[in-house]
Amino acid sequence: MSLRYALLALLRVGPLSGYELQKQFSLSVGHVWHAPDSQIYPELRKMEAEHLIEGEEQPRGQRATRRVYHVTDAGEQAFLTWMHTPLEYARVRDPAHLRAAYLEAAAPDAARDFFRAHINQWERELAQWEGELLRIDEVANPMLVRRLAVTEPEDRERTIAFKRFTYEGLVDRARGEISWAKRGLRLIDELQHAGSGVRSDPNSAHV
Amino acid sequence: MSLRYALLALLRVGPLSGYELQKQFSLSVGHVWHAPDSQIYPELRKMEAEHLIEGEEQPRGQRATRRVYHVTDAGEQAFLTWMHTPLEYARVRDPAHLRAAYLEAAAPDAARDFFRAHINQWERELAQWEGELLRIDEVANPMLVRRLAVTEPEDRERTIAFKRFTYEGLVDRARGEISWAKRGLRLIDELQHAGSGVRSDPNSAHV
DNA sequence: CAGCACATGTAAGACGTTACATGATTGG
DNA sequence: CCAATCATGTAACGTCTTACATGTGCTG
Numbered sequence: 151m152s153l154r155y156a157l158l159a160l161l162r163v164g165p166l167s168g169y170e171l172q173k174q175f176s177l178s179v180g181h182v183w184h185a186p187d188s189q190i191y192p193e194l195r196k197m198e199a200e201h202l203i204e205g206e207e208q209p210r211g212q213r214a215t216r217r218v219y220h221v222t223d224a225g226e227q228a229f230l231t232w233m234h235t236p237l238e239y240a241r242v243r244d245p246a247h248l249r250a251a252y253l254e255a256a257a258p259d260a261a262r263d264f265f266r267a268h269i270n271q272w273e274r275e276l277a278q279w280e281g282e283l284l285r286i287d288e289v290a291n292p293m294l295v296r297r298l299a300v301t302e303p304e305d306r307e308r309t310i311a312f313k314r315f316t317y318e319g320l321v322d323r324a325r326g327e328i329s330w331a332k333r334g335l336r337l338i339d340e341l342q343h344a345g346s347g348v349r350s351d352p353n354s355a356h357v
Numbered sequence: 358m359s360l361r362y363a364l365l366a367l368l369r370v371g372p373l374s375g376y377e378l379q380k381q382f383s384l385s386v387g388h389v390w391h392a393p394d395s396q397i398y399p400e401l402r403k404m405e406a407e408h409l410i411e412g413e414e415q416p417r418g419q420r421a422t423r424r425v426y427h428v429t430d431a432g433e434q435a436f437l438t439w440m441h442t443p444l445e446y447a448r449v450r451d452p453a454h455l456r457a458a459y460l461e462a463a464a465p466d467a468a469r470d471f472f473r474a475h476i477n478q479w480e481r482e483l484a485q486w487e488g489e490l491l492r493i494d495e496v497a498n499p500m501l502v503r504r505l506a507v508t509e510p511e512d513r514e515r516t517i518a519f520k521r522f523t524y525e526g527l528v529d530r531a532r533g534e535i536s537w538a539k540r541g542l543r544l545i546d547e548l549q550h551a552g553s554g555v556r557s558d559p560n561s562a563h564v
Numbered sequence: 565c566a567g568c569a570c571a572t573g574t575a576a577g578a579c580g581t582t583a584c585a586t587g588a589t590t591g592g
Numbered sequence: 593c594c595a596a597t598c599a600t601g602t603a604a605c606g607t608c609t610t611a612c613a614t615g616t617g618c619t620g
Contacts, residue, residue, distance in 0.1 A: 152452045153579085159459050169599050182455045184448035189580065191601055214588045216599060233463040237452050237471065239478050241391035241608090244527075245359045245444050248389045251523040252366050254508075254515040256440040264444065271446050301461075308461040308548050315544055316458040319537040320451075326533050330526040337522055341515050360607085376571050396608065398573055421616045423571060448580090 151238075153193055154202070156183045158221060158229040161203060163296040165220040168194055178293040181282055182316070194219060202228050246327075250334065261338050268331040276324035283317045286310065358445075360400055361409070363390045365428060365436040368410060370503040372427040375401055385500040388489055389523070401426060409435050453534075457541065468545050475538040483531035490524045493517065 156179040160171060171194070172187045185193075194217075197203045202225035205217040221229075246268055253261045285291040289298070294313065298306050363386040367378060378401070379394045392400075401424075404410045409432035412424040428436075453475055460468045492498040496505070501520065505513050 151578085152450070152455055156455055159455075162462075167599080168601095169597095172599095179455065179458070182449060182451045182458060184450055184580095186581075187599095188582080188601075191599090195601095210598080211589050214599075230462060233456065233459070234467045236474055237456060239452070240450075242389060242482070243359070243391055243447075243608095244389050245446070247523050247527060248359055248363055248366075248386065249440065249444060250526065251386070251389060251520050252440070253519040254512055255369075255437060260441045267443055275449070305461055307551065311544060311548060312460040313458050315541060316454050319457065319534075320454060322533055322537060323530070326529055330529060334522060337518060341518060344514065358607090374571080375573095376569095379571095391608095393609075394571095395573075395610080398571090402573095417570080418617050421571070450580095 152183055153185050153189065154197055155229060155232050156185070157190070157193060157197065158202065158225055160293065161219055161221045162226070162229065163293065163300055165206075165218050167208075167216045167218045169216065171219070174293050178291060181278060182320070197225070201225075258338050258342050262335060265331040265334040265338070268334075269328050272324045272327040272331070276321060276328070279317050279320040279324060283314065283321065286314050286317065359390055360392050360396065361404055362436060362439050363392070364397070364400060364404065365409065365432055367500065368426055368428045369433070369436065370500065370507055372413075372425050374415075374423045374425045376423065378426070381500050385498060388485060389527070404432070408432075465545050465549050469542060472538040472541040472545070475541075476535050479531045479534040479538070483528060483535070486524050486527040486531060490521065490528065493521050493524065 156175070157171065160166065160174055160179060166174065168191050172190045175185065175190065194203065194205070198205050198219070201222055203219045203221055205219045207215045208218050210216050249264060253264070256264070282291070286294060289295060289310075294310070297309060301309055363382070364378065367373065367381055367386060373381065375398050379397050382392065382397065401410065401412070405412050405426070408429055410426045410428055412426045414422045415425050417423050456471060460471070463471070489498070493501060496502060496517075501517070504516060508516050
């Protein structure tokens with residue numbers, strides 16, 4: 151259900167074709183809500199069928215066309231209503247912590263690989279989100295620029311502040327995951343030393 | 358795909374009926390991987406069809422039966438193989454941060470409600486996970502007890518350590534979400550004061 | 565004998581993933 | 593004229609949610 155609101159959020163800044171939308175999507179909202187084009191195009195059609203958006207066929211070159219969508223009043227309403235409705239949280243479903251809970255079944259090296267991969271995964275997300283923070287501060291994100299262009303001056307501060315705040319939260323989360331995984335690596339070392347004779351060494355401080 | 362490994366992880370401690378499994382599930386693995394019974398029973402049947410587990414019909418009272426499953430060698434292998442295989446991470450899909458990024462479209466009070474609900478949501482998760490940490494320290498979780506009973510003495514420390522470590526990670530995450538949402542509440546206050554005349558007051562410190 | 569726990573599902577639909585498919589336009 | 597990019601999907605499959613369905617056994 152969130153996909154359509156992610157799309158509405160983008161379209162609210164002004165008309166966009168499915169293709170443009172899909173491109174901008176992966177550079178903005180896509181950072182918090184991933185969706186492939188094979189999901190975006192059909193969803194746009196569905197939203198059009200429900201009159202949340204309207205598409206207009208535009209000529210492109212000689213033979214081709216493209217469909218440019220804009221938000222209807224009903225769509226704007228739907229977006230605002232969603233904004234004022236309690237969120238539905240997805241149930242926990244976390245493969246990394248699932249595996250971590252049973253790492254005693256893995257060889258220490260495999261456990262290390264797992265944590266290294268976890269670090270790697272979140273380092274990449276972190277880089278994305280930190281990059282986005284920079285682009286917010288420099289007002290360099292194209293969608294943010296378009297957004298600000300259609301925003302009342304007195305609302306611009308808020309608009310920027312919430313985006314900044316969102317990405318700060320994501321950055322914090324990524325750092326949390328990374329530091330957890332680093333502690334995991336240390337834990338494996340400690341357990342291995344404990345296991346190989348040093349058993350109850352009071353100096354092998356546990357976290 | 359993770360569901361079956363969550364089930365295998367539980368079944369590895371010894372035979373369980375679908376019903377017991379489902380009950381224990383919600384009290385242990387369910388804390389990291391939610392699944393309703395309507396998903397568990399069919400998955401068990403599928404796993405049996407693939408020879409990862411075997412079910413045995415047991416009489417219950419006069420007419421009723423129950424099906425008790427145990428892990429086969431192939432199932433044990435599958436679990437260990439999964440343990441040594443890189444995890445597949447789900448793409449980001451985070452409704453809370455999606456909404457946060459566009460909170461300028463909501464009335465301040467609605468934005469506050471959103472953050473309060475977020476805090477509430479994660480406080481509840483936090484309580485769950487902290488409770489589980491306690492039950493780990495007191496070795497009071499029934500599944501952990503059964504697990505330790507079939508674990509070589511030299512592996513017991515590792516077994517407990519990884520469970521503890523897992524829940525510590527979850528607790529950290531919950532705390533992170535809560536503190537983010539609390540900062541969100543402060544941000545709304547600041548923006549509202551800034552908006553109502555105090556505009557460029559150098560004393561309204563931003564985070 | 566009532567009510568709760570035990571016990572096991574099915575069915576329909578939403579949502580997501582992956583792979584496949586196709587053609588037009590534009591710039592070098 | 594060739595490659596990149598513009599442009600828009602379909603099809604099959606797997607996962608998850610929600611609601612419904614049904615009956616037995618035990619305990620007070």
